[in-house]
Amino acid sequence: MFFCYILSSLHEKYLNGTYIGFTDDPLHRIRQHNGEIKGGAKFTKRRRPWKLILVISNFPNKIVALKFEWAWQNPFSSNLIKNDIENKLFIPKMNKKKLQNYFCSIKFKLEVLNILINSKVFDRINLNINIFDNSPIDDIHITDILESNLTKIIKNINFEEFKNIMNKNKNLKKLGKDDNNLNEDIDKELLSLEGLNIPDKCLICEEIFNFSENNEKNGNYSDGIEGMNVEINMNEENTKKEKNNKNDKKEYIVKCQICKSLFHMICLANYELEKNNDIFNLVPKKADCFACGKSLIWSDWVKNFTFH
Numbered sequence: 001m002f003f004c005y006i007l008s009s010l011h012e013k014y015l016n017g018t019y020i021g022f023t024d025d026p027l028h029r030i031r032q033h034n035g036e037i038k039g040g041a042k043f044t045k046r047r048r049p050w051k052l053i054l055v056i057s058n059f060p061n062k063i064v065a066l067k068f069e070w071a072w073q074n075p076f077s078s079n080l081i082k083n084d085i086e087n088k089l090f091i092p093k094m095n096k097k098k099l100q101n102y103f104c105s106i107k108f109k110l111e112v113l114n115i116l117i118n119s120k121v122f123d124r125i126n127l128n129i130n131i132f133d134n135s136p137i138d139d140i141h142i143t144d145i146l147e148s149n150l151t152k153i154i155k156n157i158n159f160e161e162f163k164n165i166m167n168k169n170k171n172l173k174k175l176g177k178d179d180n181n182l183n184e185d186i187d188k189e190l191l192s193l194e195g196l197n198i199p200d201k202c203l204i205c206e207e208i209f210n211f212s213e214n215n216e217k218n219g220n221y222s223d224g225i226e227g228m229n230v231e232i233n234m235n236e237e238n239t240k241k242e243k244n245n246k247n248d249k250k251e252y253i254v255k256c257q258i259c260k261s262l263f264h265m266i267c268l269a270n271y272e273l274e275k276n277n278d279i280f281n282l283v284p285k286k287a288d289c290f291a292c293g294k295s296l297i298w299s300d301w302v303k304n305f306t307f308h
Contacts (some may be wrong), residue, residue: 003063259292
């Protein structure tokens, strides 16, 4: 997992000064910033001690988290949000020094964060904002500043609770890496289509799925919320189209977490975009299951799928 975080300085000279960073372990990183262990940015050394205010989690990968960090640190330079910063935020008139302090304040950083999580890129990711207990932002009414349909805000979390969340996710990731090492008997049981009672076609386009033996041997199919990659059993007409594409067609398959129905990712995306008359985006924010009608965030639909 990858995280972005914001710190607040407790130094008398730099009270309410802030620092935004990226890490894969926020609890280890805050110890580095406070000089308890080696490491930490040079900027934070003379402003110690620091308090961890909030941590943003659930980024799909490292690159997305790093882009989020940079935009949050440099709102007036980021092409993603600089126009919104200038048009939507009220910037008070004050001298240069006071204005610089204002731009470093927690309140301003939260206002930038609100614009960032609602930007065209990040408004389609169900991020988690973990706010630590005894945080000075309690007086700023963070729920009035942060407004997003997809972002989950977890308030008054302590270090121990957050550590348990991190350990749980690490164990799940480790379990996922070890799946390929299961013995053949367990593989056969998990990969048994009959045992899992999985539908054999996309419920939107009604094309038949062919779960190839190669995919089963390689462990590319798994039950649960993971998306699946399967080879489509094409009829003669579709086979002709395949030749025009030069390569054999293999599709991303997504699975409803509720009723376990399977769909081509592109079929579900197009169905939802057409239903909402959305002509400006390639993927929807949310999608309703064509079978059970349950609405799921798009990132939940496509989470953990692989392409083989």
